[in-house]
Amino acid sequence: MSFSESNTFSAESMAHIARIINDINAGVWEYNTDTKQVKWSVGLYAALGYAPGEIECSYNYFFDHLLYYHDKPAFLKTTYHPRHGGSPVAHIRLLTKQNGYQWFENTTKRHETSDGPIIHGVLTNINALKMLEVELAESNFNLAETGRIAKLGSWEIDIATMGLKCSKEMMEIFELTEDVKMTMEDSISYFEPQYRLLLTNIVNDAIRYCKPYDVEVQFKTAKNNVIWVRCKGMPVLNDYGKCVKLRGIFQDIDSIKKKGINMQSSINLLDDQNKRLQNFAYIVSHNLRSHSGNLKFMVNLFEESRQEEDRAEIFSHIKTISESLSATMGHLDEIVKIQSEITRERKAVDFETMFNNVASALQTNITATNAHISTNFTDCRQIDYIPAYMESIFQNLLTNALKYKHPDREPVINITTQKTGTDVYLLFEDNGVGIDMARYGDQLFGMYKTFHRNSDSKGIGLFITRNQVEALGGNIQVESAVNVGTKFTIKLV
Amino acid sequence: MNTEKKIVTAGIVDDDEIFTYGFKKLIINKALFDEILTFANGKEAIDFLKAPENVHHLPDVLFVDINMPVMDGWEFNKAFEEIKSQLGKNIILYNISSSIDLDDIKRAKGNPLIADYILKPIDEAYLAGIAQSLQNPTDLKRYN
Incomplete structure (x- = not known):
C-alpha cells in the first residue's frame, strides 16, 4: 500500500486507503528531501499521544524534539541508501506526550518520484515488546552470572537421540570453548578413571529405571586440572512413565570439597x-x-x-x-x-650431627652387635625440629633395630632423609627379625606392646616416637616382613 | 561319698614373673591345689597341652593372663577352643588381668569357654572357692 503504487488503485480506493492509513495503529510519515515537505498520518500523532496539528509537523521538530538523541544515528541510517550502509529498520525512542520516551520500530523506504526523492516510513510502538526483551536479557544475564559465580552448569540429554546439550557455564567448568560438541561418552571420559564406570551406571539407571542421582566425583578438565564436581541428574518422564529426557546440574565444588576433606582428616x-x-x-x-x-x-x-x-x-x-x-x-x-x-622452640637440627651423637651414646650396643650402619642425609641435611624429639626418635629407632636384630646375621641399618616438595621424610631400614604386620600391625605403636620374648622389651619406645612425630604434625608408617626386616617411613614435617 | 581326696592340678599362664611366683607361693602356703604348672605365655601352654606325652599330666584348671608377648590371652582362648575337643580332659579356663577396660571384661565374660574374668590382685577367698569346687566332684558338674 505504497503511495507510489497509486496508479493501480482507483480514486475511491485511494481515499479508502488514506483513511486506513490514518486509522491504523501505526504512524506513517513522508518526507521529500528536496522540498523538505513532511506529511504525518493521524496515527503518528496518536501514537505519540497528540491530536493532529498539536505539534509542529516538520523534520526539524521530529529530529530535535521527539527523537531521543542517542537514537539519532540509528534513525539516520534508515534513510541512507543500502549502498551506504543503510538498513531499513531501526528501533528508536520517541518522546510521547504523557508516557515519556517509548520504543518504536521505524521502517523506512526511499523512492525517486517526479517531485524528487521521497522517504516514507512506518512507526509502530514496540515498547511492551522491547521491555520484555530487556527483562529477558537481564534475567538471562542474572542466570548466567549466578551460574558463573556458583560454578554451576546445566545439561540435558534427549533420550531419543542421546544428544547432549550443555550450558555455557558447564563448558566453562570443562574448560572447553562453547562451540565444542560433546556426546555423553565424551563427557564421561573427562571424569577420573575410577569414577567412569559409576557414572555410566548411574546414567543408565536413570534412563532405564528413572532413578535420580547425586554424586560427588573427581574430574579432569580439558586443561588437565583435577577438580571435585557434583553431578546431579533427574529423569524427565512422559505420560507413560518412560524417561524421555535426563536433566541435571554440574557444579565445581572443588574448594568446598577440599575444605571438607581437610576437615575430615583433622577429625580423624x-x-x-x-x-x-x-x-x-x-x-x-x-x-x-x-x-x-x-x-x-x-x-x-x-x-x-x-x-x-x-x-x-x-x-x-x-x-x-x-x-x-x-x-x-x-x-x-x-x-x-x-x-x-611441644611449646618449646624449634631449632635447626642437623641430621648428621644429631645421629652421630645418638650413635656414640649407643656405641657399646653397636659394637656388641657388629652393626653396619650407613647414613645418607644429602637430600635434606637440616630440619626445624625440637632437638629433644629428634634425639629421642633416632635413639628409639636405633635401639629397636639393634635389639631386634636377626639372630643369624649382623644388623645392616640404612638411614636416609628425603625431601618431597615441602615434606621431609626420615627413612629407617633394618634387616632384623621383622614384625608380623598382619598380626601386630595395629598394635605396633601401642604402649607396653611387645611382640618378642626379649627381656628388655618394654613396649614404650615406638609409642613415644609416634607421639613425638604426631605432636609436630607428622606421621609414621611401617613396612615389615618376618625374618626380612623393618622399614619405618617418618614424615617429619 | 568319695572320701579320697582328688589330686587337683592348676596351671598359671602369665609373663609376669613376680605374679607367677606369688601365685605359686600362695597355692603352696594355703594348699589350694596339689600341683602347679607355670607357662610364660599362651604358646608355651598350648604346646604343653598338645604334646602327647603330657596327656596324663593335664591341668584341671588354667589361669590365663591377657597381656602377654608371643601369644596373648585372647589368642590362647582361640587356640584352646580349637584343640579342646582333642584333649582327654575338661579343663576349666579363667582369664586373669589387671585391665579394668570394660571391653576386655565383656570380651572374656562373653566367651562361653571362660568360667570367669578375675581382676588382679587376685582375691584369696575367690581362689579358695575355685579350689574347693574342684576338689568336690559334685560341684564340678556345674562347669560341665
Whole structure:
C-alpha cells in the first residue's frame, strides 16, 4: 500500500486507503528531501499521544524534539541508501506526550518520484515488546552470572537421540570453548578413571529405571586440572512413565570439597589422638594396678612367711616392683613431657650431627652387635625440629633395630632423609627379625606392646616416637616382613 | 561319698614373673591345689597341652593372663577352643588381668569357654572357692 503504487488503485480506493492509513495503529510519515515537505498520518500523532496539528509537523521538530538523541544515528541510517550502509529498520525512542520516551520500530523506504526523492516510513510502538526483551536479557544475564559465580552448569540429554546439550557455564567448568560438541561418552571420559564406570551406571539407571542421582566425583578438565564436581541428574518422564529426557546440574565444588576433606582428616587425627589418650589411660591404670597388686601380694606373703630364705626372695621381688613402679612413673613423665615440650622452640637440627651423637651414646650396643650402619642425609641435611624429639626418635629407632636384630646375621641399618616438595621424610631400614604386620600391625605403636620374648622389651619406645612425630604434625608408617626386616617411613614435617 | 581326696592340678599362664611366683607361693602356703604348672605365655601352654606325652599330666584348671608377648590371652582362648575337643580332659579356663577396660571384661565374660574374668590382685577367698569346687566332684558338674 505504497503511495507510489497509486496508479493501480482507483480514486475511491485511494481515499479508502488514506483513511486506513490514518486509522491504523501505526504512524506513517513522508518526507521529500528536496522540498523538505513532511506529511504525518493521524496515527503518528496518536501514537505519540497528540491530536493532529498539536505539534509542529516538520523534520526539524521530529529530529530535535521527539527523537531521543542517542537514537539519532540509528534513525539516520534508515534513510541512507543500502549502498551506504543503510538498513531499513531501526528501533528508536520517541518522546510521547504523557508516557515519556517509548520504543518504536521505524521502517523506512526511499523512492525517486517526479517531485524528487521521497522517504516514507512506518512507526509502530514496540515498547511492551522491547521491555520484555530487556527483562529477558537481564534475567538471562542474572542466570548466567549466578551460574558463573556458583560454578554451576546445566545439561540435558534427549533420550531419543542421546544428544547432549550443555550450558555455557558447564563448558566453562570443562574448560572447553562453547562451540565444542560433546556426546555423553565424551563427557564421561573427562571424569577420573575410577569414577567412569559409576557414572555410566548411574546414567543408565536413570534412563532405564528413572532413578535420580547425586554424586560427588573427581574430574579432569580439558586443561588437565583435577577438580571435585557434583553431578546431579533427574529423569524427565512422559505420560507413560518412560524417561524421555535426563536433566541435571554440574557444579565445581572443588574448594568446598577440599575444605571438607581437610576437615575430615583433622577429625580423624583428633579421633586417633583421643583413642590413644583413652588407650593410654587404660594402660597406665593396667600397669599401675599390676605393680600395686603385686606389691600388695608380696607384702602379704612376706608377712605370712616364716622361713628366712622365702622372706629374702619375697623382699627381692618387692625391690623389683619398686623399681618397676619408678620406671612406669618415668615413662609417664616422658609422655607428659612430649606435650609440655611441644611449646618449646624449634631449632635447626642437623641430621648428621644429631645421629652421630645418638650413635656414640649407643656405641657399646653397636659394637656388641657388629652393626653396619650407613647414613645418607644429602637430600635434606637440616630440619626445624625440637632437638629433644629428634634425639629421642633416632635413639628409639636405633635401639629397636639393634635389639631386634636377626639372630643369624649382623644388623645392616640404612638411614636416609628425603625431601618431597615441602615434606621431609626420615627413612629407617633394618634387616632384623621383622614384625608380623598382619598380626601386630595395629598394635605396633601401642604402649607396653611387645611382640618378642626379649627381656628388655618394654613396649614404650615406638609409642613415644609416634607421639613425638604426631605432636609436630607428622606421621609414621611401617613396612615389615618376618625374618626380612623393618622399614619405618617418618614424615617429619 | 568319695572320701579320697582328688589330686587337683592348676596351671598359671602369665609373663609376669613376680605374679607367677606369688601365685605359686600362695597355692603352696594355703594348699589350694596339689600341683602347679607355670607357662610364660599362651604358646608355651598350648604346646604343653598338645604334646602327647603330657596327656596324663593335664591341668584341671588354667589361669590365663591377657597381656602377654608371643601369644596373648585372647589368642590362647582361640587356640584352646580349637584343640579342646582333642584333649582327654575338661579343663576349666579363667582369664586373669589387671585391665579394668570394660571391653576386655565383656570380651572374656562373653566367651562361653571362660568360667570367669578375675581382676588382679587376685582375691584369696575367690581362689579358695575355685579350689574347693574342684576338689568336690559334685560341684564340678556345674562347669560341665
